[in-house]
Amino acid sequence: MITIQTGRPLGKRLQTKNNTEVSWFEQTPLLSLELIWATGAMPKSAIIDIGGGASRLLDVLLDEGFTAISVLDVSATALATAKTRLGARAAQVTWLSPT
Numbered sequence: 001m002i003t004i005q006t007g008r009p010l011g012k013r014l015q016t017k018n019n020t021e022v023s024w025f026e027q028t029p030l031l032s033l034e035l036i037w038a039t040g041a042m043p044k045s046a047i048i049d050i051g052g053g054a055s056r057l058l059d060v061l062l063d064e065g066f067t068a069i070s071v072l073d074v075s076a077t078a079l080a081t082a083k084t085r086l087g088a089r090a091a092q093v094t095w096l097s098p099t
Contacts, residue, residue, distance in 0.1 A: 029057045036061075043067060048096075053078025054085070062089050070094040 032055075041047065043065040049057055052071040061069050069092070073079050076097055083090040 028060065029055060032057050033060060041066075046070070048072060052082070054081040058082060058086065058093060062086070062092060067092070070096055072096040074098060 032049075036047065039045075044067060046068040047061060047066055048070040049055060050072050051074075052058065053073040053075050055071075058069060058071060071079065071082065071093055074097065079095055079097055083095065086093070
């Protein structure tokens with residue numbers, strides 16, 4: 001199981017904090033978007049967000065018309081948060097978790 005600096009399991013941290021309260025939250029993930037565009041990725045390009053969890057990157061990629069998006073995360077809690085936030089659009093994403 002992955003642990004973070006507090007020694008608590010990652011899933012527990014996400015269960016006790018709102019996803020916008022964790023240190024890695026970005027409302028708009030500008031650096032990630034800049035790096036994706038710098039590769040020349042197009043909306044039909046396959047994108048996998050490793051450790052994406054509840055990231056807002058998915059929202060922007062879907063808004064930009066990307067159609068081959070996958071998210072891999074060890075936290076089922078984080079993935080559930082993202083799926084809930086995306087609503088019906090969650091069906092457009094491939095969700096990957098080791099659990």
